[in-house]
Amino acid sequence: MKSASKRIVGILLAAGKGTRFGNAKLLAPLAEPSHGVSGGAALGVAAAMHLMAALNEVVAVVRPGDVLLQQALAETGARTVVCERADEGMGASLACAVAECADADGWLVALADMPWIAPATIAAVADALGDGAEIAAPSYRGERGHPVGFARPYGALLRELTGDEGARSLLAARRWALRLVEVDDAGVLLDVDRPEDLRKQQ
Numbered sequence: 001m002k003s004a005s006k007r008i009v010g011i012l013l014a015a016g017k018g019t020r021f022g023n024a025k026l027l028a029p030l031a032e033p034s035h036g037v038s039g040g041a042a043l044g045v046a047a048a049m050h051l052m053a054a055l056n057e058v059v060a061v062v063r064p065g066d067v068l069l070q071q072a073l074a075e076t077g078a079r080t081v082v083c084e085r086a087d088e089g090m091g092a093s094l095a096c097a098v099a100e101c102a103d104a105d106g107w108l109v110a111l112a113d114m115p116w117i118a119p120a121t122i123a124a125v126a127d128a129l130g131d132g133a134e135i136a137a138p139s140y141r142g143e144r145g146h147p148v149g150f151a152r153p154y155g156a157l158l159r160e161l162t163g164d165e166g167a168r169s170l171l172a173a174r175r176w177a178l179r180l181v182e183v184d185d186a187g188v189l190l191d192v193d194r195p196e197d198l199r200k201q202q
Contacts, residue, residue, distance in 0.1 A: 035119060061082075
């Protein structure tokens with residue numbers, strides 16, 4: 001069920017180079033189904049579909065020239081944005097995406113190489129933002145995972161991010177504002193760096 005109390009926009013960061021994986025990481029097929037997404041679907045597409053299942057609006061940011069990925073993500077219903085500054089790192093990509101929907105009530109930042117997060121988990125984090133949390137994230141067995149949500153007051157700070165740390169520095173500086181949402185979802189911790197990770201997670 002989608003969270004609708006406030007306009008929480010999903011941000012899918014899909015502009016990385018994926019150098020440790022090799023070419024076209026986010027178009028690599030899943031070996032098994034994931035929360036209603038069939039096996040064989042591209043892992044970036046699965047991540048986008050899980051966001052779309054939980055939220056009314058998703059912005060996916062891609063790097064220039066990544067036409068096949070952009071088309072695949074657009075077919076999920078996500079709005080795709082090409083970030084000309086993608087080579088500067090994840091922070092620049094996140095800033096680019098947030099600028100595209102700066103009037104939202106909050107942003108839920110997800111990584112496109114994490115295709116095993118349940119839509120119910122995403123909705124729970126969005127609901128925490130809707131319930132007044134400044135920053136929210138899922139926690140699985142005591143470990144903070146993804147996606148991470150930020151309320152509207154953080155918009156200006158998100159739009160100023162640079163470098164390759166994404167929002168880590170912001171999280172570190174505002175640790176007191178973080179609300180953890182306990183979930184029974186190991187997918188919040190699992191990403192894909194190398195081809196063997198696609199099998200390791202099964």
